[in-house]
Amino acid sequence: MKVLIVEDDADMRRLLKIVMAGLDVDMEEAPDGESAIHSIETSQEPDLVLLDLHLPHISGEEVFDAIRKHSKSAIVIVTADILAAPEFVSKADGVFTKPFKTNELIVKLTSLLSTHRNEAKEE
Amino acid sequence: MFMTQHTPYSVARFDGAIMFNSIRAGLMKTGITKSPIVFFKVRAGAQLHPVWALDNLAMEIYAYCETAKAADVSETHLQVAVTASWVSGENFSNLFATFVEWHIASSELRKRARLISAELINRKGHDWPADELNIPVATVR
Numbered sequence: 001m002k003v004l005i006v007e008d009d010a011d012m013r014r015l016l017k018i019v020m021a022g023l024d025v026d027m028e029e030a031p032d033g034e035s036a037i038h039s040i041e042t043s044q045e046p047d048l049v050l051l052d053l054h055l056p057h058i059s060g061e062e063v064f065d066a067i068r069k070h071s072k073s074a075i076v077i078v079t080a081d082i083l084a085a086p087e088f089v090s091k092a093d094g095v096f097t098k099p100f101k102t103n104e105l106i107v108k109l110t111s112l113l114s115t116h117r118n119e120a121k122e123e
Numbered sequence: 124m125f126m127t128q129h130t131p132y133s134v135a136r137f138d139g140a141i142m143f144n145s146i147r148a149g150l151m152k153t154g155i156t157k158s159p160i161v162f163f164k165v166r167a168g169a170q171l172h173p174v175w176a177l178d179n180l181a182m183e184i185y186a187y188c189e190t191a192k193a194a195d196v197s198e199t200h201l202q203v204a205v206t207a208s209w210v211s212g213e214n215f216s217n218l219f220a221t222f223v224e225w226h227i228a229s230s231e232l233r234k235r236a237r238l239i240s241a242e243l244i245n246r247k248g249h250d251w252p253a254d255e256l257n258i259p260v261a262t263v264r
Binding site: 023024094096110111 | 151
């Protein structure tokens with residue numbers, strides 16, 4: 001299983017990598033929207049994308065739309081932008097505002113990845 | 124060369140019977156959203172394992188339990204093989220089911236449960252309990 005972490009803050013990327021590492025997945029990092037979209041378009045489709053909304057050059061909203069257009073990946077928003085976050089409640093597979101509780105994130109990511117894994121088994 | 128070592132989270136696999144009368148269903152806060160969650164117990168010999176499940180799997184387990192209740196089958200009718208992940212904090216440890224293999228004998232019950240499960244997942248015709256349920260570890264700050 002593959003997870004794409006789209007986050008411009010290196011410390012937050014490191015924290016998310018530590019959380020994800022325990023879930024036994026391959027990880028790819030994208031520090032901005034452009035590299036995230038490039039990755040989605042050119043490499044193996046991720047099962048899950050962790051997406052920050054405030055990114056340099058291309059906004060997280062645009063990256064969100066591009067991911068939805070090109071893949072069936074689950075998308076979890078992890079953002080400090082509390083005002084923008086509610087807009088994604090009905091669109092994303094999960095929305096976490098910083099600071100978040102690590103265990104809540106682990107539980108949600110475990111659930112989403114197992115759903116993807118079980119669906120892949122059935123296909 | 125610098126190498127970072129990661130330890131995968133622990134996984135548990137066990138067989139047993141879901142004590143369908145023990146199931147509790149509700150919503151757990153996950154970030155700013157809420158996710159369907161169930162808490163149930165699996166009888167394995169002399170032991171009783173408390174287990175949680177989230178999202179679609181929660182709805183599937185709930186559907187099987189509600190169907191078993193309505194069918195008035197024996198307490199140990201819902202035989203399962205469970206794969207689960209541990210989610211722990213300093214003072215609590217929780218098993219989160221990630222996959223349930225159903226070993227029940229009644230094909231009629233299975234058929235009915237699958238139908239209810241699909242309806243719950245597609246938000247058709249069945250209401251999900253709105254009670255707030257949280258794993259103990261999530262409340263520790």
